[in-house]
Amino acid sequence: MSDTATLDAIRVDFDAPDNVPRDRIVDLGFAMGNVPNDLVDPYEPVGWLAGADVPRLLFNPPASHGLGAISGNRTGSWVVSHYEDIERVYSDNEHFSNAGTAEFQRLIGETFKSIPLAIDPPDHQKYRLFLMPYFSPARITRDLEPRIRRICVEMIEAVAEKGEVDMAWDFARVFPVRIFMGLMGFPDEKFTQFLDWEWDILHSGSLEKMQAALRGVLDYLRGFIAEKEREPDEHLVSAIVHGKVEGRALTEDEKIGTVWFLWLGGLDTVAATIAQMFRRLALQPELQARIRREPGIINSAVEEFLRTQPILSSARSAKLDFEWHGIQVRKGDTFQCLNPAGNFDPARFENPREFDPERKANRHFTFVGGVHICLGAHLARRELRVLLEEWFARIPEFRVKPGADTTVFPGLLSIRNLPLVWKAG
Template sequence: MPQSRTLDDIRVDYEAPDNVPRDRVVDLSFANGSEPNDLVDPYEPFGWLNGDDVPRLLFNPPTRYGLGAISGNQRGNWVVSHYEDIERVYTDNEHFSNAGTAEFQRLIGETFKSIPLAIDPPDHSKYRLYLMPYFSPARITRELEPRIRAIVVEMIEAVADTGEVDMAWDFGRVYPVRIFMGLMGFPDHMFEQFLDWEWDILHSGSLEKMQAALRGVLDFLRAFIAEKEREPDEHLVSAIVHGQIEGRAPTDDEKIGMVWFLWLGGLDTVAATIAQMFRRMALQPEIQQAIRERPEIINGAVEEFLRTQPILSSARTATKDFEWHGVQIRKGDSIQCLNPAGNFDPARFADPRTFDPERRANRHFTFVGGVHICLGAHLARRELRLLLEEWFKRIPEFRVKPGADTTVFPGLLSIRNLPLVWDVK
């Protein structure tokens, strides 16, 4: 059973800004994926945070939340955990800004923006329109799906007769990155180096390692962009470099801003989702059975895996002073959307903790929402659908290898190793 917590359990003594009621100051580090558990539904411990008795605005001190060094905000963060409020933060561009989001490059003095993630409307649309054709459902079906299917079939068939695979390290970590590198045109020999850099930036917790990795990856990306400027090819980095934004060539900052953003977003999230997806199916084999017997539910199953595995909780910055839910929000305040609570809000989802592959109107926040909804959402969905389609054609009922550790960090950190086994006929 999940550890039972109440607001009294998580309240902390912290000298918050004077617009923050003292009874709203809480330690929500446990809800940001920092505490592992071994539950079939690892997000269950956060479910109570969308309850009617929980204030609609909570406040997390900066020492409990790890982005202060990156955002420059040392004051702490407001946190919203109810579906309705999360939806407002993601869609109300008048009051909430995405500027500065995930701009790790600031740690080494870089000033370019992560594009289009950290760009607000109206400029956001020109960059989104510039990149969106490369991630459209039609292009994915026409150009990328055959390659995706070939890769996933090759990887499954390589392990089918062995009866065993580490689904997190040897499969989930590899499969989406192979697709991403092919899409971008990056050389295969950079695979392990990319993952090492990405781990140090997002997960090491060491400023020194983050800065070294940032210098390494940005030096590589700038050199790669220069190479594509000299020698164009058919891949995405070359298309970005040689395209036209509203009739003009992109600037150097725009080029690195777009390529860097795609690099940062293309390596980790699908890998974490795959690991958690297969962990859930191994621990709850009736889900396997349902998909195996009715493959037509795969699309709905993928959507439900996404809803029940919200990898990220995004933040926005208040653009002005305003009152919300009886509390004064000030310009510059940071507001975090706690997707692991919002995706299970009973006000939006009937019987929210039940895995229902036939759930209707499944509008979750795993890909965020509003104009900043994940650019690669269609690609991620296709990767997951094709994986399930081809996996269940070739692999019988699987289970966690006896004795294996099945604890999971319910977030981006997720699972490093997930050994699965099945009976080979």
């Protein structure tokens, strides 16, 4: 089926704003990571949206259920699916705003901003400069990599002789969160509670559960901030609490806004990436064999796993009226950047559906782009590289446990369980 015919099949009737052409209204719910499949490349159903015959701006009606409905967007969103257009939305700060992004706290009446994610330039820069030293490659190498490697080796050796592990639930869900909690200075005993709160906020689809979790985590974080104000330590929350932005101490809203954003961003994305990465390795033993045979390609392989596993599609809003691709955009219109399409755009990537562990110039959008590129990107890359290095040094060829369900949500929901087996000893 051609791209045009596929587009015809998903067109819907919706009473859209009058600046939206009727032929651009399509149901793109399937592309938002909420529909599972069992493909080796679970993002394959979305890639065609970057095709040359697909209009550069599509319009997706508001969600009728789940997080999209709870967020309160009642008008729908423009969707950009081609690499060049996604790059513009992420980098054109004159026309596009990040204000309000991921501010779930509004659901319980909180008014503080998520810092630095929901702050536009020029103010964004001062918060970014404040936080960047804690996430720089040099700091990660010096201060964090020894801990990353120690935890990684400990967790692998705990399962090596068993010959099996649930890679999603018992490993991917745990490994990056242990690193994050050590970085922030959170106590280990909050691990399970944090993951429960995070699941209810991002995945429950229940307003009641989201609100309860938000109240729980924000009460805890405010108490933790107060504790660090009284008793400073060497960890990141303490550094934020006692730090200065442009020579002044942070306000209470800035403290909770920064700690909250780091908490929200530190619990889920790397876990989903690890689960999907090992699912692909288990389903493609030839890829396992190549990385095991050529460990020097691990860095570029990690980048290709990231390109082919875009966990999030980020949103922006129009800051003013302007014309784009023949469409009259209005101030306040929402734009969804469809990273699972942009990362497979044939205009940018040669043979985009091919997994090439040595791909060059692999500038993907999995960590978004522009000034809001993921603050923890260096940390995430290091965690994934160390994991592959230590795993292949200790675990022989592995596969999915016979009879196990290998379906995956191609997005943040990802995989809850992924039992892997290998020949122990």
